[in-house]
Amino acid sequence: MADNIHPIHDRLVQRQxxxxxxxxxxxxxxLTGLSGSGKSTIAAEVERKLFERGVFAxxxxxxxxxDGLNANLGFSLEDRKENTRRxxxxxxxxxxxxxxxxxxxxxxxxxxRQMVADIVGQDDFMEVFINTPIELCEQRDVKGLYAKARAGEIKNFTGIDSPYEAPDAPFLDIKTADLSIEQAADQLIEALSL
Structure with missing residues (x-):
C-alpha cells in the first residue's frame, strides 16, 4: 500500500x-446474458418488489x-473487462x-464474471443467467443494435461477432422465453429467500 493512503475502515459503521x-x-x-435478454428489466422489477418489502436494494x-462512471470506455474486450472490474x-x-x-x-x-466473484467475494456473489435465445433477444431489440451489428455498423457485438460464454453453474438460470417479467423477477426473489 502506498505511504500516502491511510484507510479509515476501522472507524466506519461496520457491515454487521x-x-x-x-x-x-x-x-x-x-445478472448476465445477451443484449436484449431482459437483464435490466428483470433487475428493475426485482428492485421495485424488494423496495416494497423494505429491502435495501x-x-x-x-x-x-x-453513461457516467465508465463513459471513457469502449467495447473492446479489454474495455469490457475494465468496465466489469470497476x-x-x-x-x-x-x-x-x-x-x-x-x-x-x-x-x-x-x-x-470470475473476476467479479473474486473482487466481491464468493460469499457475496450470486451469478444469475438470464437465459434467452438470441432470436428472441433480436425480436426484443428496441435499440436496433442487432440489426446494426449484422449490417457491420457495430463491431464486437456480443452474440454476433463477439462470443458470449454462458455460465457453467450459475446461482440461478432464468429461462425467459416462456416467462413474464414478473414471473422472472419472482423466480429470482424466491431463490434469494426474501
Missing amino acids: EREAANGHRGGVIW RVLDGDNVR VAEVAKLFAETGALVLCSFVSPTREM
Missing part, C-alpha cells in the same frame, strides 16, 4: 451493524454506468453497506 439495521444480508446479484445497469468494485462497496446490488451487465466471458 448495517445488515442488522436493514434486516438482511448484503450481496451482489450479477440498488440496480447498477450497463447503460447507466457507461462495476465489481462499486458493487462490493454497496454490498458492504448491507445493500443487495442487482448488477445487469452482459459480461460476456466466464473469466470476467
